[in-house]
Each structure stands twice: as structure tokens, then as C-alpha cells.
Amino acid sequence: xxxxxxxxxxxxxxxxxxxxxxxxxxxxxxxxxxxxxxxxxxxxxxxxxxxxxxxxxxxxxxxxxxxxxxxxxxxxxxxxxxxxxxxxxxxxxxxxxxxxxxxxxxxxxxxxxxxxxxxxxxxxxxxxxxxxxxxxxxxxxxxxxxxxxxxxxxxxxxxxxxxxxxxxxxxxxxxxxxxxxxxxxxxxxxxxxxxxxxxxx
Amino acid sequence: xxxxxxxxxxxxxxxxxxxxxxxxxxxxxxxxxxxxxxxxxxxxxxxxxxxxxxxxxxxxxxxxxxxxxxxxxxxxxxxxxxxxxx
Numbered sequence: 001x002x003x004x005x006x007x008x009x010x011x012x013x014x015x016x017x018x019x020x021x022x023x024x025x026x027x028x029x030x031x032x033x034x035x036x037x038x039x040x041x042x043x044x045x046x047x048x049x050x051x052x053x054x055x056x057x058x059x060x061x062x063x064x065x066x067x068x069x070x071x072x073x074x075x076x077x078x079x080x081x082x083x084x085x086x087x088x089x090x091x092x093x094x095x096x097x098x099x100x101x102x103x104x105x106x107x108x109x110x111x112x113x114x115x116x117x118x119x120x121x122x123x124x125x126x127x128x129x130x131x132x133x134x135x136x137x138x139x140x141x142x143x144x145x146x147x148x149x150x151x152x153x154x155x156x157x158x159x160x161x162x163x164x165x166x167x168x169x170x171x172x173x174x175x176x177x178x179x180x181x182x183x184x185x186x187x188x189x190x191x192x193x194x195x196x197x198x199x200x201x
Numbered sequence: 202x203x204x205x206x207x208x209x210x211x212x213x214x215x216x217x218x219x220x221x222x223x224x225x226x227x228x229x230x231x232x233x234x235x236x237x238x239x240x241x242x243x244x245x246x247x248x249x250x251x252x253x254x255x256x257x258x259x260x261x262x263x264x265x266x267x268x269x270x271x272x273x274x275x276x277x278x279x280x281x282x283x284x285x286x287x
Contacts, residue, residue, distance in 0.1 A: 030242045030249040040229030041260065047237060047250040079233035080259075142246075149245045161245045189247065193247040 009079040021161045025052040031194045038185035050075030071101040098175030102127040128173040137166040157199035164192040204277045211274035218266025232259040
């Protein structure tokens with residue numbers, strides 16, 4: 001966990017003396033998830049933009065890294081309206097019953113730093129369709145010190161950019177487990193592009 | 202007269218479907234009602250999707266339109282109403 005702290009926060013540790021929270025509810029709407037599933041006629045390519053959550057690290061206690069990223073299930077979008085109806089419906093994601101997709105950070109390992117950027121493996125609990133599983137995802141993290149104001153706001157602060165690509169199996173999360181495999185692949189490729197803001201003052 | 206009119210309608214349906222499919226993108230997937238393109242945020246360098254509402258007919262549109270035209274054209278060759286004329 002210490003290494004994650006160094007990766008995410010330590011770049012500017014001299015300037016930071018208290019727990020720092022990066023808010024991932026992006027008013028510019030840039031934060032997004034892209035997902036892809038193979039299907040017979042064409043692959044299903046979708047996006048999600050309803051992202052929120054925070055990641056917090058405490059310089060005084062580097063092991064204490066907390067955070068979660070939340071995706072509003074309702075924000076999942078595919079360009080075919082019938083397909084979108086099925087995706088949101090009770091047989092698939094059931095977004096009314098399970099309105100959130102959550103990744104809760106637990107531990108960080110295998111950290112490699114390069115200036116203000118770095119890579120790591122993040123272990124956490126991924127909750128989808130009401131089912132939680134512990135998974136490990138590779139992330140690329142870049143700290144942009146003092147760049148918050150560059151995005152058009154009035155506040156000074158830092159930005160934390162996180163990118164990750166990983167795969168899950170829908171059957172692991174009870175989404176038509178073992179069914180419709182001839183129409184939609186089991187494996188879902190997920191790509192996260194997130195920017196968190198830590199205002200100062 | 203009705204038979205001939207129906208044949209024109211059937212042929213127009215087939216040709217119209219083919220032209221609409223070709224002009225609106227000749228998409229070989231499912232029909233779509235929105236189009237997503239990726240842009241890059243200047244500050245973070247993150248790629249993010251922007252979606253606009255636009256109809257893009259797919260193979261389902263092409264198949265349905267052509268099938269409707271062919272069925273209509275086929276109906277005009279059935280011997281409806283011919284026995285009373287003999």
C-alpha cells in the first residue's frame with residue numbers, strides 16, 4: 001500500500017501533509033468506461049459516463065489507501081436501442097435493481113514509477129449485477145500537479161489520471177451465466193479512462 | 202392497374218432501401234440510432250466518447266426492406282381475381 005501511496009500521491013508529497021482525496025465525478029464528462037463483447041454480426045461496443053467516487057491516501061499512514069469508483073448502470077450505452085433495452089433489462093444487467101457498478105480498492109502491488117507516471121496492479125472488489133468478486137486490474141497512473149485549473153474551473157489543485165484495461169466474464173457476475181453464448185461472448189473487455197481532481201484550499 | 206402499381210411500389214421499396222442503406226453509411230452491423238466518436242481531452246490526454254443521435258441503417262434494415270419489396274412483388278404474380286375475368 002505504501003507503494004501505491006508513492007505512486008498516486010508521493011509525487012507531490014512535499015506539498016501534501018494531510019489525507020488527499022481525488023474526486024472522480026468529472027464535471028467535464030470526460031471520465032468514461034468503454035466495454036466490448038464479441039457477437040456474431042458485429043462486436044458490441046458500448047460506453048458509460050456516469051462515473052463518480054473518490055480515492056483517498058494519507059501521507060501519515062501510507063497503508064491507508066481507500067477509495068471506490070462507481071459507474072451508474074443506467075449510463076451504459078450501446079448504439080442500437082433494442083440492444084440497449086436488453087442490456088438494461090431484467091434478463092441482463094437489471095439496472096433498476098442494481099443501479100451501480102462498483103470497484104472498491106483494497107491493495108496495490110507491483111508498482112513501477114517513472115517521474116509523475118507509473119504502473120501498478122490494483123486488487124479490489126468489483127461489484128456488478130449485485131455480485132461482488134475480488135479481481136486484480138493493471139493500472140497506469142499519472143499525476144498532473146497544479147493542472148486542475150487548466151480544465152476551466154476557478155480552483156487550484158492536482159489531477160490524477162488513471163487508465164486501465166481488463167477483462168471479466170459475465171457468468172462470474174450472474175449475467176445470463178452459460179446462456180446466449182452464441183449471441184454474446186462470455187468475456188467482456190473493459191477500458192477505464194478516469195481523471196480525479198484534488199482541489200487545494 | 203392495381204397489379205402494376207403494386208409492382209412499382211415493390212421495386213421502389215427495394216431500390217429505396219438499397220439507396221438509403223448505401224447513402225447512410227452501408228453499415229454491415231445492426232441498425233443504430235446514435236453514433237459515438239472518440240475525442241481527446243487536452244489537459245488529461247484521456248480519450249472520451251461523444252455521442253450524437255443519428256440513424257445508421259444496418260443489415261437488419263436492408264434485409265427487412267428488400268424482403269418487404271420482394272414479398273410485395275411476389276404477391277403481384279399470384280392469380281388473385283383472374284378467375285372471374287375468364
